Amino acid sequence: MKTPVLLLSLSFVIFDLSSAGKEKKRQTRPLDDVSYETIFSLFEGTFNIPVLARTRTQKSTCIRFWRNKKYFRVRKINGKKVLCFRGKEVLKKSEFDKVIESEFLH
DSSP: OHHHHHHHHHHHHHHHHHHHTSOOOOOOOOBOHHHHHHHHHHHHTOOOOOGGGOOHHHHHHHHHHHHTGGGEEEEEETTEEEEEETTEEOOBHHHHHHHHHHHHHO
16 A cells, blocks of 8 residues: 555656756746837847836736846847747747737648
């Protein structure tokens, strides 16, 4: 009766040790339009809304940007400036349906 519990706990320890060395990379999900535009303008240096006038979304987005500043980039893709996180394009939630539809049709 003690053997299954011992084996289960041993498997958890082995799994924990095997996954401890792997770096967990942060990824980002599609952003709402306000967050996307805030990060984009922060990166470009054009964000000039006073702290007291910022919305809650803008404040939390500023914190998110400052914590992950080294991973965000603005690149030109197909002649259009887009926001990238760890080299991958960040999508807006408003454009998400278009991307899914185009990939589905492809």
